[in-house]
Amino acid sequence: MTNPEVFSPAPAEPDGGLASLRGDCARMVPHWAVPERAESRPVSPSRIHGVSVPVRSARLLDAMSDYGD
Structure with a gap:
C-alpha cells in the first residue's frame, strides 16, 4: 500500500501534521x-x-491517574 502524502515535499498543514x-x-x-x-x-x-x-x-506524575493511582 502506498501513501502519496508520506513523500509530499511540503506539509499540508502549517505546523506539519502526522503526514509530514x-x-x-x-526519509x-x-x-x-x-x-x-x-x-x-x-x-x-x-x-x-x-x-x-x-x-x-x-x-505531575502523581496527578496523572495512569501513574499516581
Whole structure:
C-alpha cells in the first residue's frame, strides 16, 4: 500500500501534521543503524543510585491517574 502524502515535499498543514512527520521518518530510515545484537544484562539494585526527580515532575506524575493511582 502506498501513501502519496508520506513523500509530499511540503506539509499540508502549517505546523506539519502526522503526514509530514511520517514523511520525515520515512526519509530518515536509511540513516538509522540497527545494532546486530543488543546486549542487556540485569543491573544489581545496589548499583542504582543518584537518581533524582524534580518535585514538579513528581507532582505531575502523581496527578496523572495512569501513574499516581
